[in-house]
Amino acid sequence: xxxxxxxxxxxxxxxxxxxxxxxxxxxxxxxxxxxxxxxxxxxxxxxxxxxxxxxxxxxxxxxxxxxxxxxxxxxxxxxxxxxxxxxxxxxxxxxxxxxxxxxxxxxxxxxxxxxxxxxxxxxxxxxxxxxxxxxxxxxxxxxxxxxxxxxxxxxxxxxxxxxxxxxxxxxxxxxxxxxxxxxxxxxxxxxxxxxxxxxxxxxxxxxxxxxxxxxxxxxxxxxxxxxxxxxxxxxxxxxxxxxx
Numbered sequence: 001x002x003x004x005x006x007x008x009x010x011x012x013x014x015x016x017x018x019x020x021x022x023x024x025x026x027x028x029x030x031x032x033x034x035x036x037x038x039x040x041x042x043x044x045x046x047x048x049x050x051x052x053x054x055x056x057x058x059x060x061x062x063x064x065x066x067x068x069x070x071x072x073x074x075x076x077x078x079x080x081x082x083x084x085x086x087x088x089x090x091x092x093x094x095x096x097x098x099x100x101x102x103x104x105x106x107x108x109x110x111x112x113x114x115x116x117x118x119x120x121x122x123x124x125x126x127x128x129x130x131x132x133x134x135x136x137x138x139x140x141x142x143x144x145x146x147x148x149x150x151x152x153x154x155x156x157x158x159x160x161x162x163x164x165x166x167x168x169x170x171x172x173x174x175x176x177x178x179x180x181x182x183x184x185x186x187x188x189x190x191x192x193x194x195x196x197x198x199x200x201x202x203x204x205x206x207x208x209x210x211x212x213x214x215x216x217x218x219x220x221x222x223x224x225x226x227x228x229x230x231x232x233x234x235x236x237x238x239x240x241x242x243x244x
């Protein structure tokens with residue numbers, strides 16, 4: 001079973017990757033390694049896929065799968081609560097797996113230079129706009145300049161179509177984000193947005209400058225990734241990080 005490994009330079013005790021859509025047991029349109037239990041897939045297939053995730057990638061434990069709502073809430077592991085509604089997860093404890101699920105939204109994985117703090121954030125456009133990356137970075141105890149980020153596979157700048165209202169919300173938070181939008185050549189009233197660029201802008205503004213990734217498009221790479229914008233009814237990948 002293959003995955004997209006984070007292409008970054010970090011401490012060698014840190015493991016980070018995004019799963020691909022292949023190698024599981026789910027049937028179309030969730031074919032085949034769907035890890036989302038909220039998208040209409042057969043429950044037993046999802047359970048099998050999650051078991052395969054742990055076994056095939058040698059996870060230290062089953063991840064805590066968040067109930068993602070495009071919020072800015074961050075959960076800290078180990079977590080003893082019963083409310084899993086959050087869009088980011090942080091830990092400074094060994095073998096605690098931070099995970100988020102996506103199918104176009106931007107997964108961002110974080111660690112520090114010592115490799116003793118990690119986090120994962122689900123940055124849909126609304127969460128990205130509202131500050132989910134900022135909230136996640138605030139959980140780190142190290143100096144911000146020691147944080148390293150990897151931008152996992154998301155919908156790319158030639159596929160993420162938006163209207164004026166989305167641009168207005170981003171610009172209201174940071175005028176520089178206007179540069180991340182361009183006119184859609186095929187629709188005069190629509191624009192194409194670059195989530196990767198906005199994430200880099202937000203992280204740079206915080207003082208996080210060691211940033212990798214941001215070179216895939218879930219919409220166009222249909223053989224590797226699920227895409228909600230492309231298919232609507234589809235599965236979910238997971239982006240995971242932990243340290244030993």
